[in-house]
Amino acid sequence: MLGCVIHGENDLRVDELPAPSPGPGQALVAVRYGGVCGSDLHYWRHGGVGDFRLREPMVLGHEVVGTVLSYGDGASGPVPGTAVAVHPATPCGVCPECADGRRNVCRDTRYLGSAARMPHIQGGFSAQVTVPTEQLRALPAGLELRRAALAEPLSVALHAVRRAGSVSGRHVLVTGAGPIGCLVVAAAKAAGAARVTATDLLPEALAYAASAGADSVVRADDPGDPGWPSEVDVAIEASGVAAGLDTCLRLVRRGGVVVQLGMLPPGLSSFAGNLVVSREIELRGAFRFDTEFDEALTLLAAEPAFDGLISAVVPVREAESAFALAADRGRSCKVLLDFAS
Structure with missing residues (x-):
């Protein structure tokens, strides 16, 4: 074979x-x-x-x-x-x-x-x-194999959203609009987020994020983009680069939650650690998933x-x-x- x-x-x-x-x-x-x-x-x-x-x-x-x-x-x-x-x-x-x-x-x-x-x-x-x-x-009734192939990455996204706590009625920022980031957008909307903003460097990636349900999309390399929020309640870093984490820390509100989902490069990564202290930001990691796999299949079927x-x-x-x-x-x-x- x-x-x-x-x-x-x-x-x-x-x-x-x-x-x-x-x-x-x-x-x-x-x-x-x-x-x-x-x-x-x-x-x-x-x-x-x-x-x-x-x-x-x-x-x-x-x-x-x-x-x-x-x-x-x-x-x-x-x-x-x-x-x-x-x-x-x-x-x-x-x-x-x-x-x-x-x-x-x-x-x-x-x-x-x-x-x-x-x-x-x-x-x-x-x-x-x-x-x-x-x-x-x-597979649940009505779910065919092609779409079911998204179950594992969607489970990762569902777990990251769960690590953030309740996002119902909240504004969620997602940095990085690759496949995982787009699925985080969909997972946040499914969990009741009132608004989701997605950032990326590529317009093509942002188009996928919009199709996944993002309410606004922002060019990460354009500080003048009018889509940038002044602050958000929750930020989920899905790009795996330190600059994305820095963006999350600077835009999340005081006492807000930042979830690091993207796998950063090996070794040390610099980020605005003082903001974690002065704003009492909760920085949480998200790694893989567990029971979210079954939830992902149900969501994909629907x-x-x-x-x-x-x-x-x-x-x-x-x-x-x-x-x-x-x-x-x-x-x-x-x-x-x-x-x-």
Whole structure:
């Protein structure tokens, strides 16, 4: 079968891989679509994500959907042929974080397509993949596989909005209008935000943010843009650059909340830390998600407008061109790999 494997920085290959067999407690899934994530792009372009560095070849991908093929010994779940989304995380269930109900920051989790541990956890960008049965989610009625491929990044966005606390009736700023930022816009509106302002450097990205529900969009490099708010109640930083965090800290009201969602570069990042003190701003991190995955599937089933964020579907044999397209935010939002062939 074909799989999308990263061998090192700028060394992405579509390799022939052995077809897997499900072990005890596992399901075998025929993957149909896989969403190219920002972390996949970082592995491709830089050989790592944040502090997670590539040390061996790894199948990429953690945003995957498909159909159940079979089960291993003692395993059961949705009947073969059922369309499913795959929750990419397998938390340990016994560490202090899991015991505290924060499984998304489990210290011993296994996450598809991650170099956080050695050996690396192989990802889902292959024609077939085996996963623990508890990671399967049958799709709600009316949700087709193509849109369901947004479930993982939408879960990230839902978790970031949840980390901000209640946004109902609030003005929310989102810095960075990539795929995650656009989904944060949609998640904030779904949570009752009265107004959402999105910023980015690219007009094409801002157009996607507007389609996701942003009430106003602002060029991040234009201080004279009339769309800039004087202040906001909540700010969610989704660009992964220190300048975005600085913007959030300067625009959030006194006593407001800033959520850092974008993964900043490794090492130290400078930001206006004194504002955290003098304005009693609450700065919170947001990492991955947990139960939000089920909420994401429900929201996707109810809202066809999410289809507009999928800008291209590319055959897996053309994976490198798909990655290049996904990296060019002037031409794309969310790019999917198609494993149907």
